[in-house]
Amino acid sequence: xxxxxxxxxxxxxxxxxxxxxxxxxxILVGTxxxxxRLPLMTVLQTLANKLWGAGYPVDRIDAGIIWSYRLPRAIxxxxxxxxxxxxxxVLQALLRNPxxxxxxxxxxxxxxxxxxxxxxxxxxxxxxxxxxxALGGALLAFACVILLAHAVSGGAGGGRAxxxxxxxxxxxxxxxxxFNALTAFTIARSANAEQARGIMFWLMGNLSGIRWExxxxxxxxxxxxxxxxxxxxxxxxxFTFGADGAAALGINVQALRGSLITATAIMxxxxxxxxxAIGFVGLVVPHAxxxxxxxxxxxLVPASALAGAVFLVAADVISRIIVPGQVLPIxxxxxxxxxxxxxxxxxxxxxR
Amino acid sequence: xxxxxHALSAKVHRVPLLQGISLHIERxxxxxxxxxxxxxxxxxxxxxxxxxxPSAGRVLAEGTEVRKMPARDRARRIxxxxxxxxxxxxxxxxxxxxxxxxxxxxxxxxxxxxxxxAVEAAxxxxxxxxxxERLWHTLxxxxxxxxxxxxxxxxxxxxxxLDEPSNxxxxxxxxxxxxxxxxxxxxxxxxLHDLNQAAACDRIGxxxxxxxxxxxxxxxxxxxxxxxxxFGVAATRSVSEGGATHLHFSHAL
Numbered sequence: 001x002x003x004x005x006x007x008x009x010x011x012x013x014x015x016x017x018x019x020x021x022x023x024x025x026x027i028l029v030g031t032x033x034x035x036x037r038l039p040l041m042t043v044l045q046t047l048a049n050k051l052w053g054a055g056y057p058v059d060r061i062d063a064g065i066i067w068s069y070r071l072p073r074a075i076x077x078x079x080x081x082x083x084x085x086x087x088x089x090v091l092q093a094l095l096r097n098p099x100x101x102x103x104x105x106x107x108x109x110x111x112x113x114x115x116x117x118x119x120x121x122x123x124x125x126x127x128x129x130x131x132x133x134a135l136g137g138a139l140l141a142f143a144c145v146i147l148l149a150h151a152v153s154g155g156a157g158g159g160r161a162x163x164x165x166x167x168x169x170x171x172x173x174x175x176x177x178x179f180n181a182l183t184a185f186t187i188a189r190s191a192n193a194e195q196a197r198g199i200m201f202w203l204m205g206n207l208s209g210i211r212w213e214x215x216x217x218x219x220x221x222x223x224x225x226x227x228x229x230x231x232x233x234x235x236x237x238x239f240t241f242g243a244d245g246a247a248a249l250g251i252n253v254q255a256l257r258g259s260l261i262t263a264t265a266i267m268x269x270x271x272x273x274x275x276x277a278i279g280f281v282g283l284v285v286p287h288a289x290x291x292x293x294x295x296x297x298x299x300l301v302p303a304s305a306l307a308g309a310v311f312l313v314a315a316d317v318i319s320r321i322i323v324p325g326q327v328l329p330i331x332x333x334x335x336x337x338x339x340x341x342x343x344x345x346x347x348x349x350x351x352r
Numbered sequence: 353x354x355x356x357x358h359a360l361s362a363k364v365h366r367v368p369l370l371q372g373i374s375l376h377i378e379r380x381x382x383x384x385x386x387x388x389x390x391x392x393x394x395x396x397x398x399x400x401x402x403x404x405x406p407s408a409g410r411v412l413a414e415g416t417e418v419r420k421m422p423a424r425d426r427a428r429r430i431x432x433x434x435x436x437x438x439x440x441x442x443x444x445x446x447x448x449x450x451x452x453x454x455x456x457x458x459x460x461x462x463x464x465x466x467x468x469x470a471v472e473a474a475x476x477x478x479x480x481x482x483x484x485e486r487l488w489h490t491l492x493x494x495x496x497x498x499x500x501x502x503x504x505x506x507x508x509x510x511x512x513x514l515d516e517p518s519n520x521x522x523x524x525x526x527x528x529x530x531x532x533x534x535x536x537x538x539x540x541x542x543x544l545h546d547l548n549q550a551a552a553c554d555r556i557g558x559x560x561x562x563x564x565x566x567x568x569x570x571x572x573x574x575x576x577x578x579x580x581x582x583f584g585v586a587a588t589r590s591v592s593e594g595g596a597t598h599l600h601f602s603h604a605l
Contacts, residue, residue, distance in 0.1 A: 098440065231459045238454045241437040241500075247403050248434070249507070250427025250455035295441040 019306045023078060030074035030313040031066055034320050038062055047071075073210045077316040077330075078309035079218035080271045081281055085289075085308025086225045087264045088282030089300060093236045094257050095165040096243070101282035105168075105261075106175030107268045108277035110141020112203050113179045113186070115273070120191045120199060130202075131214075131273040137179070138269030145175040146261075164257075165243060204329030205278035207316055214274050221267045226305050228263055232256060233297040240295070278331045280338040281308055288345050311338075353413055353429065353510035353539045354379050355400060360409035362395055369395045373409070373564045375557060377541060382534060384550040384570075385543040387559030388583055393543040394435065396559065397515050400541060401432040413511065427455035431504035435515040438496075439488060446484040448499050449474055452506025474505040478532060494525030501532070514542045518549065547574065547583075551597040558582055570597050580605055 032043045046066045048054035084102060091100035102108050114137020115130045117123040124133065148171035153164040183203070187196050229236065235256045238246040247253045272278075285308045286300070293299040312330070315337065319328040355377040362370040370392045377383045385393045398404035400411055402418035411418045418426060431452070452474065453467045475481045478498040483491070491499065497517055504512055514533065518526040530549050533540060544550045551570040558566045558573065560582045566573050574597055579587045587601045 234454050234457050234459070238451060240439050240441055240443065240448070240451060241434070242439075244403065244434055245437050247423070248401060248427065248432040249451060250424040252423050290442065294447075295443050296447060 019302060023306060023309055026310045026313045027071070027074045027078055030077065030317050031070040033317045034065075034070060035325075036065065038066060042066070068211070072212045072215050073207050073316065074313055075215050076210045076218045076274060077207055077312045079215075079222040080275050080278060081285075081308035081310070081312025081315075082305040083218075083222040083225055083267050083271045083308075084278065084281040084312075085285035085304040086222075086229055086301065087268050088286040089297070089304050090229060090236070090260050090264050091282075092286055093239050093297065094243075094260060095168055096239065097165065097169055098287070099283070100169065101279075102264075102268045102272075103176060103277075103279060103282070105172045105265070105268075106141040106145045106179055107138045107265055108272055108279070109176040109179035109183070110144075111135070111138040111269060111272035112277050113137045113182045114140070115202065115276075116183050116186045116199055120195055121186050121189075134273035135269040138272055139265060141175050141179050142262075142265040142269075144178075145171045148174060201329050202276040203331075205276040205331035205334070206329055207275050208327060210274065217270055218274060221270045222305070225263065225267045226301065228260070229297065229301045232260060233301060236260075236297040236301075237295075276329075276331070278312070278334055280331070280334045280342075281312060284338045284342045284345075285311060287342065291345055291348075355511065355539070355541075356410075356412040356415075357400070358410045358412070360396070360399060360406050360411060362392075362399060362404065362406045369562050370399070370406070371562045375564060375567060377539060379539055380537065381539055382552075382554045383539075383541045384553030384556040385541065385559060386545075386547060386550045386556055391559040392562040393559055394515055395562075396564075397432070397513055397541065397543055401430055401513050402426050403432065424455045427507060429509055430511045430513065431507040431509035433497075433500045433504050433512070433514045433517060435519065437500060441488070443488050444484065445480060445486050445488065445491070445499050445502075446471065446475070448488060449480075449484075449502045449506050452503040455507060470506050470508055474502040477505055477536075478502045492525075494521050494529065497521065497525075497529060498532070501529075505536075509538065511539045511541070512536065514540065516543050516545055518544070518546065547579070547599050550574070551599065571595070574599065 028040060028043055032038050032040045042058055042062055043066055045054070045056035045058050046063045049056055049058060049063065050067050088101045091102070091105065092098060111134040114133040114135070117137070118128050118133030119130050145168065149164065149168040152171060153167035187199060191199065235246070235251050238249045238251045243253050243257075246256075286304050289300055289303045289307055293303045312334070315330050315333040318337070319330045319333045322328060322333070355375075357373055357375040360370055360373040361368065373396060385396065387393050395404065399406050400418070402411070402421060405419060413421070413429065418430070421429075449471050450467075453463075453470060456467060457463065472481070475484055478501050480495065480498050480502055483495065488496070488499075501514070501517070517533065518529050521529065526546070526549070530552060533542060534552060542553065550556050551574060553570060555567065555569055556573065557564050558578065565582060566578065571591070575589060576587055579585050579599070584605045585601050586603050586605055587599050590598045590600065592598060
């Protein structure tokens with residue numbers, strides 16, 4: 001009997017080699033495909049030249065496109081996909097709400113407000129970058145939501161952890177609405193038509209400005225996020241029957257919730273500050289992965305991170321090629337592809 | 353596990369939920385908690401399990417204050433089955449029971465043979481081994497309650513707390529669940545609504561308005577006067593040949 005219990009887990013572990021390979025292929029393909037399609041061989045040769053000076057003869061313009069634009073862009077897309085998907089996993093597990101995602105916590109709305117205040121309203125007088133404004137906005141919105149949730153659940157009394165979860169979600173909705181309104185207000189008041197178009201583009205997610213200097217922070221937060229979630233995988237599992245159930249299983253609910261949600265907020269803040277508010281990844285990918293690998297977080301966390309990464313790299317490729325001569329905001333693609341896919345998953349899952 | 357409760361009080365925003373409760377529960381005992389809705393049964397259960405901070409007083413488990421035990425240690429000794437714990441996750445019965453091993457696992461200490469054995473033993477104790485691969489949402493209410501108990505047993509506890517375990521179950525499942533609980537060889541504290549089920553406990557405590565009004569064996573304390581005063585019902589009591597107490601309720605007073 002014990003062997004039966006152990007086998008699926010071992011099988012899952014043996015399939016782990018598949019993750020970095022798939023991710024690598026996705027990034028390479030994402031690098032090769034674009035407005036000018038470059039042969040995969042050129043991409044590989046350019047990488048070899050840059051990484052260990054292999055000295056293949058590659059066109060300098062091609063090499064420049066690959067190394068300076070497309071590769072960092074693909075890597076950041078992968079990091080964002082992984083990070084946003086993980087955020088969805090964590091929030092859905094801890095708050096016991098299938099709709100929880102970074103949007104719901106007001107994180108994306110706050111980041112947008114911060115970015116808009118810096119770029120359009122001129123807050124910081126040019127000394128503050130848009131990324132920094134977005135990060136600040138995300139964390140400020142998060143702080144507002146947590147404070148409000150605390151006040152609400154304190155009023156409800158009883159210290160029941162499940163009530164606290166409901167309070168966070170309600171506070172998140174209020175916070176999102178407030179910060180979205182602030183964003184719209186700032187744009188309406190200060191922006192000219194050109195600026196408004198530019199910022200709308202950013203609000204739907206935009207990877208075109210990504211350079212190598214953005215890559216480090218994104219890799220750091222996404223790998224850190226995966227590691228932290230894997231470390232707390234059993235704690236996340238323990239929330240299956242609610243926060244009180246987790247407490248009865250010896251989980252320090254407040255500490256785990258506080259640290260993981262804060263880590264999530266920082267992760268989303270950093271990612272959104274680089275690429276704008278990309279929706280739907282945090283909501284769809286974890287649900288899709290639950291159908292594929294089950295609800296246990298030792299499998300769900302790596303699977304969601306990988307799927308999110310691949311999904312966003314693919315979405316970025318599609319956003320570049322679907323309308324010739326024009327780049328769509330990546331958020332449009334994630335929603336256009338994600339919404340029907342999500343519906344399909346839900347319907348098929350319900351039938352099973 | 354021997355439990356001692358000394359002058360325990362709990363309140364929410366100055367509204368008292370429990371007032372001055374003192375009680376002791378012996379090792380291996382099946383202790384029933386009864387009382388009308390809102391009498392404080394669940395709050396007392398949560399305090400006993402260390403899940404709620406009392407505003408005054410102490411709960412000692414084998415001489416150690418439960419609120420001061422590290423959470424993991426506490427979860428290895430005290431298991432708690434909540435009143436309505438449900439999930440929308442698609443997990444199997446076995447996965448649900450495996451959660452009971454959480455306090456024994458750490459990020460670096462993985463699943464072991466010992467954990468697998470504890471899960472198997474717990475599944476077989478509640479006769480759910482054949483259901484191990486079934487998905488949670490396909491189970492009936494009685495089966496879910498059995499899985500919750502198996503999860504609690506997988507914690508290998510010295511004290512098992514059950515908050516109204518037979519709520520929402522049909523009569524057959526109520527009886528089989530109570531039989532299962534009665535036969536478990538550890539200390540059990542069970543909050544109950546059904547007074548005839550409470551009559552099967554070793555001892556019961558009767559709660560009213562946040563106070564523990566009386567503690568004793570069912571035969572000693574479950575009488576017509578108490579039922580009229582605490583529960584507001586008219587009832588007659590009969591004792592069967594085996595010495596079991598039976599209550600027959602006629603109307604609300």
